[in-house]
Amino acid sequence: MSEVTKDTVIEALRKVRGPDLEGDIVSRNMVSDVFIADGKVYFSISVPAERAKELEPLRMAAERSVTAIPGVKSALVTLTADRKAGAPTAKPAAVGHGHSHAHGHAHGHSHAPGPQAGAVRPQKAGVPGVGAIIAVASGKGGVGKSTTAVNLALGMLANGLRVGILDADIYGPSVPKLLKISGRPQQIENRIIVPMENYGLKAMSMGFLVEEDAAMIWRGPMVQSAILQMLRDVAWGELDVLIVDMPPGTGDAQLTMAQQVPLAGAVIISTPQDLALIDARKGIAMFRKVEVPLLGIVENMSYFLAPDTGARYDIFGHGGARAEAERIGVPFLGEVPLTMDIREKSDAGTPVVVSDPQGPSALIYRDIAKRVWEQFTGSKQRQAPAILFE
Numbered sequence: 001m002s003e004v005t006k007d008t009v010i011e012a013l014r015k016v017r018g019p020d021l022e023g024d025i026v027s028r029n030m031v032s033d034v035f036i037a038d039g040k041v042y043f044s045i046s047v048p049a050e051r052a053k054e055l056e057p058l059r060m061a062a063e064r065s066v067t068a069i070p071g072v073k074s075a076l077v078t079l080t081a082d083r084k085a086g087a088p089t090a091k092p093a094a095v096g097h098g099h100s101h102a103h104g105h106a107h108g109h110s111h112a113p114g115p116q117a118g119a120v121r122p123q124k125a126g127v128p129g130v131g132a133i134i135a136v137a138s139g140k141g142g143v144g145k146s147t148t149a150v151n152l153a154l155g156m157l158a159n160g161l162r163v164g165i166l167d168a169d170i171y172g173p174s175v176p177k178l179l180k181i182s183g184r185p186q187q188i189e190n191r192i193i194v195p196m197e198n199y200g201l202k203a204m205s206m207g208f209l210v211e212e213d214a215a216m217i218w219r220g221p222m223v224q225s226a227i228l229q230m231l232r233d234v235a236w237g238e239l240d241v242l243i244v245d246m247p248p249g250t251g252d253a254q255l256t257m258a259q260q261v262p263l264a265g266a267v268i269i270s271t272p273q274d275l276a277l278i279d280a281r282k283g284i285a286m287f288r289k290v291e292v293p294l295l296g297i298v299e300n301m302s303y304f305l306a307p308d309t310g311a312r313y314d315i316f317g318h319g320g321a322r323a324e325a326e327r328i329g330v331p332f333l334g335e336v337p338l339t340m341d342i343r344e345k346s347d348a349g350t351p352v353v354v355s356d357p358q359g360p361s362a363l364i365y366r367d368i369a370k371r372v373w374e375q376f377t378g379s380k381q382r383q384a385p386a387i388l389f390e
């Protein structure tokens with residue numbers, strides 16, 4: 001069977017008429033970049049936000065015409081909200097999110113303030129009902145990012161917030177295991193799926209959707225598209241905060257993700273070692289580049305706590321992350337020791353914050369959760385004057 005190419009897809013889309021039957025969607029510049037992998041085609045069509053519902057048939061027509069191409073297994077087409085002509089295009093000042101393209105799904109459920117809702121600078125559309133999306137990231141793998149993300153999310157929940165977690169680590173999803181969730185999420189209407197849940201925490205992960213290793217062959221654009229779908233096509237409900245467990249590292253994929261997800265802030269996890277700190281620095285530079293506020297650094301595996309005596313051993317160069325945070329002017333959020341219970345309870349899918357909620361490790365995570373939230377609300381206040389709709 002012949003390989004499907006972008007050109008064949010674009011040719012097919014030239015036959016789809018634009019809104020009001022004027023021209024076609026390709027010549028009217030409404031089609032995003034087209035991603036093709038394994039016979040599956042992904043792209044979006046930008047339409048004016050207020051016409052999204054009415055233009056649903058256009059989306060369906062595009063999907064049909066692409067599915068009809070020989071060799072195409074399926075097509076996933078989404079509508080994204082277009083920016084109104086004349087909307088401000090200036091580059092954002094101190095905060096804002098660089099991107100002028102609104103990624104909001106426009107089919108029906110979008111009531112989030114779009115970039116045209118009176119905003120002084122362009123904003124990525126948020127996720128309706130979700131107060132803040134906060135990334136947990138690390139400059140490199142293996143520093144305990146996922147363990148910290150899960151316990152931080154549960155710590156925020158324990159502190160009284162409504163919380164969800166999105167596992168954006170497509171190649172090595174760990175949230176299903178860390179939260180002991182198996183099975184597949186339910187689909188409700190029109191591709192919208194219900195998040196899984198355990199310990200009161202709503203969760204979404206590629207691990208729930210595809211067989212293990214299936215995602216390994218995916219290329220960057222598919223990964224981004226999958227993450228944006230897990231963000232926007234999931235019935236998250238009302239949440240104060242959605243924690244995003246980012247893929248480790250600071251490559252192009254991470255950068256694109258940091259740009260595309262409407263992040264309210266980022267938390268960097270590092271171990272105290274020099275090498276990890278160099279990587280953490282790269283992580284910080286990445287978020288600065290895309291103008292996502294840095295809520296702070298957590299030092300993981302900061303010191304060792306002996307299981308029997310509770311004695312503390314500073315064997316990892318403890319304090320490195322705090323010193324680094326001070327040096328570069330980023331808040332320091334706290335130190336998590338290396339302990340047997342954190343490791344064993346994570347492996348068992350019963351994170352310390354829920355399995356031993358009054359234990360010393362749980363209290364440390366709750367304290368960090370409190371600081372992250374304080375930093376977020378603080379940074380929101382600092383941003384407020386520039387955002388009219390708030």
Ligand SMILES: Nc1ncnc2c1ncn2[C@@H]1O[C@H](COP(=O)(O)OP(=O)(O)OP(=O)(O)O)[C@@H](O)[C@H]1O
Pocket residue numbers: 138140141142143144145146147148169172174247248300301336337338339340342343344346347
């Ligand atoms: N504070 C801690 N004390 C003890 N063990 C820990 C701690 N933090 C993480 N670990 C353990 O370290 C290992 C790596 O943690 P985790 O999977 O969270 O790292 P990660 O940075 O998300 O890794 P990757 O980026 O490769 O997915 C796990 O076995 C985890 O249980």
